[in-house]
Amino acid sequence: MPRPPALGTRWWLTTPGRLGFVLAVPLLGLVNQYLGFLVLIAAIVLIWKGCPWQKGVKVAATIGAMALLGAVIPDPPEGGASDTVAQADAKGAEKERTAAISPSPSAAGEQERPSEPPPQAPDYRGLRLDKARDKAEAAGFGVGEHDASDQDKSIFIRLNWTVCFQKTGRTYGGTKTIDFGAVQTGAPCPEVDGGAIRWPKMPDLVWKTWRTAQKEVLDLGVVPDHHLRADTAYGNDLLPDEGEYGDWRVCVTDPAEGADVTLDTWVTLELTDPDNGCPQPDRGHDGRVDLPDRDDDGDPDYRDPFPGDRNRDSTFPNGLPDSSGSSGGGSSGGHWNCPRTRWC
Template sequence: MLGVPLLGLVNTFLGFLLLVFAIVLVWKDNPWQKGVKVAATIGAMALLGAVVPDRPEDAASSVAQADGKGRAVDTLALPTPSTTGTGGEPAPKPRPKAADYRGLRLDKAGDKAEAAGFGVDDHNAADDDKRIWMRSNWTVCFQKTGWTSSDTETIDFGAVQTGAPCPEADGGAIPWPKMSDLVWKTWKTAHKEVLDLDIVPEDHVRADTAYLNDTLPDEGEYDDWRVCVTDPAEGSDVTIDTRVTLDLTHPDNGCPGPDREDGDSLRLPDQDEDGDPDYRDPFPSDQNRNSTFPNGLPDSSGSSGGSSGGDGGDGGDGGDGWNCPRTRWC
């Protein structure tokens, strides 16, 4: 009986077999009294139970579990969902949530992103192949976060030149506004419509005359003049580099004919050919009297000597070459 616990310390299974064999010997052809046999049996079983180690319930359940196909798997060796991805591969690190930098000037967006721990890159978001030279002249339209091969957090900015509208998608065409139909609108109305495109600054919009021999009055005095021609033409793209010219005519005049290559069609009638179109010449038949010199001009063909001769005393030409009568020159 004493051999049962000793062998049980070495191997539980062998100890159990020896216990069964010992019980058979005790109860078969043994002269011991029944009470002694019972006591010996109970004692042997108690000794074997004392030396067999208890199997923790939690350990048993974690070491061998069925995998659904009748095979035992070691759950302690299985990776946890928090450290792996699909297929047993390590899960990627959670990407940081970047602030929304769209609409910021590119240099300022870059500074803020670097301060937040990102590596920064940028590119032209339009399809015009322009390179980014001065980041302060570009504005962020798109942003994309990612990782480098060395696990550095990155953010890539897609930008356009400041003042330009953003494309619908990164790398697309810039939706430039189109030149409106401004023909025969007043300068005041047309000027406002160009500025309302929010692309062309005010100092890039200028007025000119539609006729070669016409002259604009002082600023503010041609607000009601009419537009004949626009540059760029109607329907053309208006970009941040565009300078707009509006050719104007006085509302009393029509616009030049469609054949603008004909020099005559680009000139207003000037009967006395003094450079002052008839529509604003107070003396259309007198070349020596126009809007600039309403009292007449000296005749440059004559001498500059003083008045002499019969008509000289009363303000006549006197043959001295001056057009003195009724002028301020005599």
């Protein structure tokens, strides 16, 4: 029977002491897994430092100590913490999709309190975004904003945007929140938050008067007055002064009938005097058709006071004669050289 170690000998350096450390690993691991881990490290050091055991025995003891600690430590939740967060996010997204309030995303990016109803807020829809924000902040709301269309544009100048949707909520800290879905001012609101904008279509305006066509385009609500212009349908024609071609007729529209008319669209209506009719597209050159011009002076015959005289047209003041050939000049004694003009 072996004798117990002498009083001066360190007990944990003996073979029974080393075995005691190995057996203590799972016992302390049951109490606290971190304490068990520290004892495991101490046991491994004692096994490999100054121990007379054979190498195979040391390896077996080390593996055994680690296995004993692993057997008593509880397993982590299946799937890990990331899966738990993902499931929570998925539940939150499903809640957003099925919410009965506006389908706008959560304001300020914070989760809402599930146990409290969303706070009440005035209806800010239809207001300019900057004014809606000011009013909501004054009412104690934390305010968020986003593009309500499927274009997902960044909002830089709020005074150029109009509120279409709003959604209220509360953060876990109790702050009231409101999130605005807005579109550029002048654009129609989509049917749902994040949906496509249904832009108005270019109407059929051919052979309508400028006065009627102009009103129909402006009534679309997205074309400012300065984005609408009149032009001539014939290459060698000239519009009368503004306000004097209200009865001229539309021959061509740009954009064409049925095209989307957006906030960035410039509309051109090509007009003709109703006595001329519209040009045939295949009869012109360089994409434009010219009206008859017998004297080839650039002034079409229908408004040329002297269609057979190249030297007199509507830009030469009604055929006013040149007085350079008068014999006496001046107003006394001199005579205008005015044959074949309306002045003689």
